[in-house]
Amino acid sequence: MRIESWKNVSVSEICHSLKYGTSKKSVSQGKVVVIRMGNLQDGEIRWDDLAYSNDEEDIEKYRLFSGDVLFNRTNSSALVGKTSIYRGDYPAIYAGYLIKLDYDHSRIIGDFLNYSLNTIRAKKYYNLVKTDGVNQSNINAKKIGAYKFAMPNIKEQIEIVRILDDMFAKEQQVKQVAETVVEQIDLIKKSILSRAFRGELGTNNQNEESAVELVKEVVEKSVEINNKPKTKRTVIPEEIKSALSSSNEEEIIRLLIKSAPKAVSVQMIMSISKKKFELMDALRSLEQKQIVIKNSLGEYLLKR
Incomplete structure (x- = not known):
């Protein structure tokens, strides 16, 4: 992978068009889902709090295909610019506060474009070019089209996406394990409190550790950890x-x-x-x- 060979390209250079979504009112039940700005979460489509459409003209005009990338052009100042990829889970069209980036599939893959538009660098750009209103901010198609990012060839894009997907999957696994541990600790804490208020923490059983001893043990371990010498930070010449x-x-x-x-x-x-x-x-x-x-x-x- 030769980073020096990557090209700086603008969104408009790698897109055939930047298409705004439907402005028609959605309904609570219908034939296809209308993806709205709230459904764009962490680079993916979140399939809850859904709205629908029965409008045949809109369904034909704004139909999404797996791999399509959606950009949120209007939202709060903090959330405007979030981008997600549609993976074809359910038939769907997209609402007017979103822009579909109709990219050239021969030059860039959807996942790489999606990752590129969710970087801190991209978000700094959105913050610079957004137009702020009373309650919402806006980034029009011309401004998102002008955003430039580094783009390798297709083969390298596929490898980068594979690495990122693998790392994010591992991160999610660690997060789930951590959440499970926190839940277990919370249950233990509740159990101890419950026993404390029932007067059951003190016991005559000599083989059972008292609550006081448990607290002492936790404190001692905490002090031991805090007193450990800190790892010396590597000095850069x-x-x-x-x-x-x-x-x-x-x-x-x-x-x-x-x-x-x-x-x-x-x-x-x-x-x-x-x-x-x-x-x-x-x-x-x-x-x-x-x-x-x-x-x-x-x-x-x-x-x-």
Whole structure:
């Protein structure tokens, strides 16, 4: 994967058209779902709080196909610009506050476009170009069409999406495990409180640990953890640090310094943060500055 070969393209360059959705009123039941701005969540379509349409003309004109990317042009200042990909779960059309990005499938894949428009960099751009009203902000088709981002070839796009999908899936698994643990802790806490108010925490059973001892144990472990020496942060040489322009670049450099003289894989670099596209931008910038180099295996090293 050669980041220096990526092209900077605007949304309008890789789209045949940017189409606004239907302005007709939806109904509570009907033939097809009308996707509204509230259904766009975390890059995907959320299938709850649905509205519908029976209008045959609209169904034909605004019909969505799997892989279509939708941009939220009107919303609150914080949410305007959110983007999601439609995966064909249910027959659907889209509402007027959304824009369908009718992209060139021979140049870009929907998932890569979707990820690109949900980056922090993209959101900073939306914040700059949005027009604020009394309760809502707006970004028209011309402004989203002008947004530029780095685009590799199709083969590299597929690999990047595969890596990101895999990492986000693992992140979701960890999140679910964490939520389960929190729920279990909450149940234990409720059980202890219930026993406390029933006067059941003190016991004559010598083999059973008292609540006081449990609390002491927790406190002691907490103190032990807090007293552990903190890991020393890797220092970046000043001649390198002065050339860096973001915290992501700094984190990549720290990882390379820690791993030296061994090279670091793209996957390891991507594990630094869940903001994968920001990391790719930072890695590309470091290559352009000739601070890092890539070996024949596609792994990265700090240029000495």
